[in-house]
Amino acid sequence: xxxxxxxxxxxxxxxxxxxxxxxxxxxxxxxxxxxxxxxxxxxxxxxxxxxxxxxxxxxxxxxxxxxxxxxxxxxxxxxxxxxxxxxxxxxxxxxxxxxxxxxxxxxxxxxxxxxxxxxxxxxxxxxxxxxxxxxxxxxxxxxxxxxxxxxxxxxxxxxxxxxxxxxxxxxxxxxxxxxxxxxxxxxxxxxxxxxxxxxxxxxxxxxxxxxxxxxxxxxxxxxxxxxxxxxxxxxxxxxxxxxxxxxxxxxxxxxxxxxxxxxxxxxxxxxxxxxxxxxxxxxxxxxxxxxxxxxxxxxxxxxxxxxxxxxxxxxxxxxxxxxxxxxxxxxxxxxxxxxxxxxxxxxxxxxxxxxxxxxxxxxxxxxxxxxxxxxxxxxxxxxxxxxxxxxxxxxxxxxxxxxxxxxxxxxxxxxxxxxxxxxxxxxxxxxxxxxx
Numbered sequence: 001x002x003x004x005x006x007x008x009x010x011x012x013x014x015x016x017x018x019x020x021x022x023x024x025x026x027x028x029x030x031x032x033x034x035x036x037x038x039x040x041x042x043x044x045x046x047x048x049x050x051x052x053x054x055x056x057x058x059x060x061x062x063x064x065x066x067x068x069x070x071x072x073x074x075x076x077x078x079x080x081x082x083x084x085x086x087x088x089x090x091x092x093x094x095x096x097x098x099x100x101x102x103x104x105x106x107x108x109x110x111x112x113x114x115x116x117x118x119x120x121x122x123x124x125x126x127x128x129x130x131x132x133x134x135x136x137x138x139x140x141x142x143x144x145x146x147x148x149x150x151x152x153x154x155x156x157x158x159x160x161x162x163x164x165x166x167x168x169x170x171x172x173x174x175x176x177x178x179x180x181x182x183x184x185x186x187x188x189x190x191x192x193x194x195x196x197x198x199x200x201x202x203x204x205x206x207x208x209x210x211x212x213x214x215x216x217x218x219x220x221x222x223x224x225x226x227x228x229x230x231x232x233x234x235x236x237x238x239x240x241x242x243x244x245x246x247x248x249x250x251x252x253x254x255x256x257x258x259x260x261x262x263x264x265x266x267x268x269x270x271x272x273x274x275x276x277x278x279x280x281x282x283x284x285x286x287x288x289x290x291x292x293x294x295x296x297x298x299x300x301x302x303x304x305x306x307x308x309x310x311x312x313x314x315x316x317x318x319x320x321x322x323x324x325x326x327x328x329x330x331x332x333x334x335x336x337x338x339x340x341x342x343x344x345x346x347x348x349x350x351x352x353x354x355x356x357x358x359x360x361x362x363x364x365x366x367x368x369x370x371x372x373x374x375x376x377x378x379x380x381x382x383x384x385x386x387x388x389x390x391x392x393x394x395x396x397x398x399x400x401x402x403x404x405x406x407x408x409x410x411x412x413x414x415x416x417x418x419x420x421x422x423x424x425x426x427x428x429x430x431x432x433x434x435x436x
Contacts, residue, residue: 003149018167018194025201041074055080056124057104062086084132085178135262145303154301165193180266186215222368243365247276265301281336296321369393
């Protein structure tokens with residue numbers, strides 16, 4: 001049995017033994033059992049085979065977390081096509097990604113309906129590829145990475161025991177599945193364990209009362225009550241540095257810190273339940289090495305290549321290591337702590353060198369009203385904090401701000417042209433479009 005068939009068999013077992021999407025949209029609730037999603041995926045697969053879509057072709061899909069998203073993902077794997085989720089981005093960035101992917105089919109919403117558009121000149125891969133996922137691209141345009149079924153199998157097998165999921169588990173979805181963290185470590189283990197995921201078409205604001213598990217990022221965890229956090233049975237907080245305030249709130253819970261990148265597939269560290277300190281990454285699940293202060297790793301669950309205009313390129317060096325770009329330290333027990341990014345520094349106009357990430361993490365930890373805070377000063381002598389803040393929280397942040405940096409909160413339309421409008425903004429784009 002191939003790795004793909006084995007992986008699909010495990011998914012099918014979980015989907016038919018209790019899994020469901022608790023789907024909330026426009027005030028209506030509908031539970032989609034795993035059997036229904038599997039059957040829907042099988043119909044899509046049959047239709048595509050009749051259309052003679054070549055096995056190994058890339059299927060680009062831009063859909064929000066929904067029954068449709070999961071059905072299209074399963075259909076791709078049933079028919080031996082490569083599932084290529086594309087996040088909701090600016091139209092120009094979506095077009096750039098489609099030009100790079102060259103998919104055989106483009107699936108997206110148009111006029112509130114799912115549209116399937118056949119593309120000319122679609123490329124197909126001979127590798128045992130399952131997913132092509134995009135990095136967030138905080139320092140520039142996101143990169144596309146290829147994950148095999150073997151990599152996904154390792155990720156699920158490694159994290160599922162730590163998550164302690166079962167048919168009685170209810171996960172509250174807060175992150176897009178088009179990104180590696182939720183798309184691999186939340187969705188796939190939940191499917192295999194036969195758990196339930198509550199998904200809201202609109203932005204989720206309040207967790208369900210009987211929620212048992214949560215995989216989310218610090219900016220969302222900071223908005224949750226200590227009572228709720230301590231009621232959870234398990235979960236992972238990752239995707240960004242954890243500051244002092246949030247570490248104190250998470251200490252003693254059943255949650256774990258986790259770290260990884262899209263190219264890591266995405267998990268390479270985990271912390272013990274309830275053990276949190278500022279900037280903690282946890283203990284490595286894989287082989288790793290520190291070169292100077294920079295973390296290098298090699299993982300069975302990592303991507304095997306990065307997509308460029310000239311085709312697939314290796315992301316490993318001559319010795320098989322991947323440079324994470326993260327500078328870390330470790331304590332005597334081998335626990336890793338984040339210190340910053342290799343490429344994150346810049347200089348002020350007076351020549352003073354700045355490493356902003358740790359201070360930005362402190363600010364977002366101190367001011368949970370902001371979705372993100374970026375420090376910068378292109379051409380200036382003093383730092384400015386540019387904050388991305390939902391409209392209803394702007395006045396609160398202005399009143400509470402007590403920092404030595406000028407606070408700038410651009411209007412919502414300022415972010416419309418950002419290449420990564422969801423999540424953290426692109427630092428490189430922001431530096432070149434610095435607000436006056």
